[in-house]
Amino acid sequence: MSLFVEAFFLQAGYNATLVAIGAGVLGFAAGASGTFPFLRKRALISDAVAHATLPGIGLAFILMVTFGGDGRSLLGLIAGSALTAWTGLLLIEWISRRTRLTEDAAIGAILGTFFGAGIVFLTVIQGMSAGRQAGLEGFLLGSTAGMLFQDALLIAVGGSLAVLVTWLMRRPMTIVAFDSDYAMTLGYDVRRIDLLMMGLVLSVTVIGLKLVGLILIVAMLIIPAVAARFWTDRSTKMIWIAGCIGGASGYLGAVLSASAPAMPTGPIIVLVAAGIFVFSLLFAPDRGVLVTLFRHRGFQARVHRRQGLLALAAHHPIREAYTLRLLTREGLVRPDGVPTDAGRAQAAKIARDERRWDVAREIYQDTGLTGRYDGLTPIEDVFTADEIAELDHQLGPPVTARTE
Amino acid sequence: MSPTIKPAIVSDLGHAVGPARAPRDAALAIHGLTVSYSEKPAVFSVDAAFSTGEISAIVGPNGAGKSTLLKAALGVIPRLSGEVYVFGDTLRNARARIGYVPQSASVDWDFPTTVLDVVQMGLYRKLGLLGRLSGQGRAQALECLDRVGLADFANRQIGQISGGQRQRVFLARALAQDADLLLLDEPFAGVDAATERAIIGVLKLLRKDGKTVVAVHHDLATIRDYFDRILLVNVRRIAEGPVATTFTTENLQATFGGRLATTHLSELAIMDDGH
Numbered sequence: 001m002s003l004f005v006e007a008f009f010l011q012a013g014y015n016a017t018l019v020a021i022g023a024g025v026l027g028f029a030a031g032a033s034g035t036f037p038f039l040r041k042r043a044l045i046s047d048a049v050a051h052a053t054l055p056g057i058g059l060a061f062i063l064m065v066t067f068g069g070d071g072r073s074l075l076g077l078i079a080g081s082a083l084t085a086w087t088g089l090l091l092i093e094w095i096s097r098r099t100r101l102t103e104d105a106a107i108g109a110i111l112g113t114f115f116g117a118g119i120v121f122l123t124v125i126q127g128m129s130a131g132r133q134a135g136l137e138g139f140l141l142g143s144t145a146g147m148l149f150q151d152a153l154l155i156a157v158g159g160s161l162a163v164l165v166t167w168l169m170r171r172p173m174t175i176v177a178f179d180s181d182y183a184m185t186l187g188y189d190v191r192r193i194d195l196l197m198m199g200l201v202l203s204v205t206v207i208g209l210k211l212v213g214l215i216l217i218v219a220m221l222i223i224p225a226v227a228a229r230f231w232t233d234r235s236t237k238m239i240w241i242a243g244c245i246g247g248a249s250g251y252l253g254a255v256l257s258a259s260a261p262a263m264p265t266g267p268i269i270v271l272v273a274a275g276i277f278v279f280s281l282l283f284a285p286d287r288g289v290l291v292t293l294f295r296h297r298g299f300q301a302r303v304h305r306r307q308g309l310l311a312l313a314a315h316h317p318i319r320e321a322y323t324l325r326l327l328t329r330e331g332l333v334r335p336d337g338v339p340t341d342a343g344r345a346q347a348a349k350i351a352r353d354e355r356r357w358d359v360a361r362e363i364y365q366d367t368g369l370t371g372r373y374d375g376l377t378p379i380e381d382v383f384t385a386d387e388i389a390e391l392d393h394q395l396g397p398p399v400t401a402r403t404e
Numbered sequence: 405m406s407p408t409i410k411p412a413i414v415s416d417l418g419h420a421v422g423p424a425r426a427p428r429d430a431a432l433a434i435h436g437l438t439v440s441y442s443e444k445p446a447v448f449s450v451d452a453a454f455s456t457g458e459i460s461a462i463v464g465p466n467g468a469g470k471s472t473l474l475k476a477a478l479g480v481i482p483r484l485s486g487e488v489y490v491f492g493d494t495l496r497n498a499r500a501r502i503g504y505v506p507q508s509a510s511v512d513w514d515f516p517t518t519v520l521d522v523v524q525m526g527l528y529r530k531l532g533l534l535g536r537l538s539g540q541g542r543a544q545a546l547e548c549l550d551r552v553g554l555a556d557f558a559n560r561q562i563g564q565i566s567g568g569q570r571q572r573v574f575l576a577r578a579l580a581q582d583a584d585l586l587l588l589d590e591p592f593a594g595v596d597a598a599t600e601r602a603i604i605g606v607l608k609l610l611r612k613d614g615k616t617v618v619a620v621h622h623d624l625a626t627i628r629d630y631f632d633r634i635l636l637v638n639v640r641r642i643a644e645g646p647v648a649t650t651f652t653t654e655n656l657q658a659t660f661g662g663r664l665a666t667t668h669l670s671e672l673a674i675m676d677d678g679h
């Protein structure tokens with residue numbers, strides 16, 4: 001536990017500090033850049049792109065060693081991985097646009113082929129004399145052991161750029177993700193904007209290769225966005241919320257894995273992100289599961305209340321005990337079931353709304369509307385004030401409450 | 405009713421059609437436009453000209469290529485051949501002057517965006533990448549929402565409104581563009597009578613401001629009330645011209661062939677006589 005506190009306040013040594021900061025920044029960049037690929041439903045392609053980095057890593061290593069260099073040069077490996085990932089992306093795009101294959105088939109084929117080729121290269125490298133200590137397997141699931149200052153710098157610079165581009169391009173990307181045909185009529189080059197989104201995925205993947213690894217990076221891109229969706233109905237806000245969720249997961253995950261021996265950093269980060277997702281799923285206002293549950297209970301009460309008032313309006317007795325209890329608690333009926341003045345007023349308003357609905361259903365024979373005549377939805381939620389005035393106009397002046 | 409009429413191969417009837425080469429200064433001029441998704445043309449060598457300041461209808465049976473025609477004119481789908489001029493200029497140059505309302509847009513209704521956000525999309529092009537959405541832009545978008553009677557719904561998530569209201573939001577988005585030429589794909593499909601009245605009211609106001617409106621329309625009964633000109637298509641252009649002279653039983657027969665019920669035709673014929 002004290003180890004956790006030390007690590008949390010960056011007191012657990014130079015390497016742990018670098019890793020925690022690097023993971024936090026990477027998480028933020030991944031969360032923010034993953035927002036639009038998620039909204040454009042590109043999670044699977046993002047995964048394929050990430051997997052397609054592997055053959056590039058292998059090839060770059062082999063080439064660098066062949067030409068007498070150190071095969072582990074980070075820039076060389078990044079260049080190689082970006083190259084094959086980009087090739088994989090263009091191939092998927094070409095296959096789904098130019099052949100009869102669907103996009104998911106193209107994704108499956110490319111992901112499998114490229115990853116398979118990558119594993120073959122890694123095996124070949126294992127057999128090379130220079131390859132034994134290469135540690136390229138670390139790129140699969142990430143590792144923190146050899147984290148250097150330059151690695152953290154790469155994450156900081158590359159990550160900031162990815163966030164900056166996401167922010168600058170938020171409007172084109174929102175339009176393309178929401179309504180790509182319309183984007184085209186405005187003159188946006190939809191294909192390029194799609195490629196840009198994938199370019200962001202690619203950048204985050206290559207800078208995160210060393211720390212998180214290529215197998216799990218897609219989780220860092222997508223899970224924060226999925227979680228963020230629970231907290232807002234605005235795409236621009238989602239960028240920052242997803243960024244913060246990703247950043248918190250990265251930092252906490254790194255700290256957690258530093259405070260226990262032999263805990264894998266990448267997977268822990270992803271699990272923390274998943275934890276935040278589950279929390280959002282349960283507790284988010286509006287869209288969360290618990291709120292939905294409470295809302296259902298409240299909904300049930302509203303149904304009973306409404307039915308009770310309709311019964312009052314029709315001068316029927318209230319039969320259900322629960323309904324009677326609800327109305328009594330509100331002071332709308334006396335315990336013996338006789339309506340109070342307040343109750344009578346409410347019942348009159350409800351009776352009028354019912355008549356408005358009758359008129360509305362006659363003049364708006366719209367499928368979208370008939371579904372909303374559910375007995376409960378307030379008429380003010382369905383129609384604008386002007387529309388209601390029109391209904392009242394057709395209905396004539398309010399009928400005075402019936403008296404016995 | 406002869407079932408053998410194949411409208412797809414009926415050529416121009418030779419009467420009540422516009423000039424073979426449409427004038428270049430029309431709001432939207434289309435020359436020899438051909439589009440196809442496969443080996444079979446969806447639109448074949450269509451000429452059409454929509455004059456400035458008028459409300460025009462594009463009419464034809466399902467699958468006649470009406471949506472395809474609009475989308476190709478907008479550059480959303482590539483054309484195999486043909487030319488498109490907007491106010492005498494190329495599409496690329498005149499892009500900012502065109503607004504588009506898609507056919508009951510197939511968008512993700514759970515998308516994190518509000519009604520007002522969607523309308524503001526019509527302003528994005530003018531803003532550029534770095535521009536900020538000022539209070540003025542917001543006010544402009546709100547005013548467009550108000551024109552279609554939806555100002556009260558500005559902050560709803562886009563999925564939380566009814567079908568007819570969604571259609572009006574997309575109209576408001578096109579209004580926000582402040583376009584001179586508005587292309588609408590079946591704006592009245594699946595909307596209630598009140599929405600239809602609201603939309604046609606907005607379109608007629610646009611005409612008063614000198615704007616040009618072109619709408620794909622499927623309800624033959626309202627053509628005479630709503631439109632000045634009509635283009636009848638079924639893959640090829642069947643006829644084009646003012647509604648008064650072009651919207652005839654004969655042209656409709658050529659456009660719809662056996663697909664238009666006899667009763668429907670005779671009803672329209674009665675309307676013919678009435679006018």
Ligand SMILES: Nc1ncnc2c1ncn2[C@@H]1O[C@H](COP(=O)(O)OP(=O)(O)O)[C@@H](O)[C@H]1O
Binds near residue numbers: 464465466469470471
């Ligand atoms: N995306 C598409 N891919 C393939 N065929 C299409 C596509 N969209 C439309 N079509 C075909 O093109 C023809 C014209 O369609 P469309 O323009 O939608 O007709 P309309 O709008 O007049 O009903 C139809 O035969 C339709 O099946």
Ligand SMILES: [Mg+2]
Binds near residue numbers: 470471472507589
């Ligand atoms: Mg259509």
